Amino acid sequence: MAELSTLARPYAKAAFDYAHENSVIGEWEDFLLIASSVVGDSAFVQMLDNPAVTADQKAEALISVYDEHATSTQGQSSNQLPVATTPIKNFVHQLAEQERLSLLPQVLEQYRLHRAKALKQVNVYVTSAYPLDDAQRTMIQSRLEQSLNAAVILHEDVDPSLLAGATIKIGDKLVDDSVRGKLKQLKTQLTA
Structure with missing residues (x-):
């Protein structure tokens, strides 16, 4: 577990630094929360483990699921989720290229630590x-x-x-x- 946190740490710091500089801390946390639950889904885990699926396909699948979730919550609650922004898409693609999408739950955990410290x-x-x-x-x-x-x-x-x-x-x-x-x-x- 400690090893996963160590691997997730630089990604969480990069995500938080960007979010903090651009005043989108909440949006990124919302994305990481949903993305973490998606990569924990057994069907998604099978896709991540499939060598026939490219890194771009994995990234696009995650972004698609997030965007679908974001648009389905529009109008249902006061905390509406925006669709994935270009920086979020770039982040997901970077994780996919490094085969680190499965680290998203640990990235979320580290991200929240950065947020708590900064605030x-x-x-x-x-x-x-x-x-x-x-x-x-x-x-x-x-x-x-x-x-x-x-x-x-x-x-x-x-x-x-x-x-x-x-x-x-x-x-x-x-x-x-x-x-x-x-x-x-x-x-x-x-x-x-």
């Missing part, structure tokens, strides 16, 4: 024993935004096995303020 956003994962109420959510978010000096995007999960309290994960740091975590600490201290 000073931090993803925070809160797991609590019970669902957070609005007051708790607001308090956690505002305190984290002050201490991190960044906009916090809160992702919530519920795990009753925590008994009470919560764990907060920011990047590779984990703060365990759950009863389960405190009981584990106590057990470690007593057996040491």
Whole structure:
């Protein structure tokens, strides 16, 4: 998995740099999201693995599926997708020529990391024993935004096995303020 992320990194950076410079970050993210789901489809995977299909044909197939999806959502939602632009088409063709279309899910993941960093956003994962109420959510978010000096995007999960309290994960740091975590600490201290 780490190898795929490493291979995807330069493509994601190039895509994000272009999107950021041209103020089309959202459009590119929408494209990458849809393209990622397309390349994960079993029929599309078979086509990607078929040596008889040229790189241009693979690229055009992906662009065609995306454009079809974009035009089918026109008028259905407030977030309308544009058809693939020339830079997006060029990007897809470059990936196809390098046989890297299957990396699109990892490109999307890396792209989102670049976006979060550029926009000073931090993803925070809160797991609590019970669902957070609005007051708790607001308090956690505002305190984290002050201490991190960044906009916090809160992702919530519920795990009753925590008994009470919560764990907060920011990047590779984990703060365990759950009863389960405190009981584990106590057990470690007593057996040491």
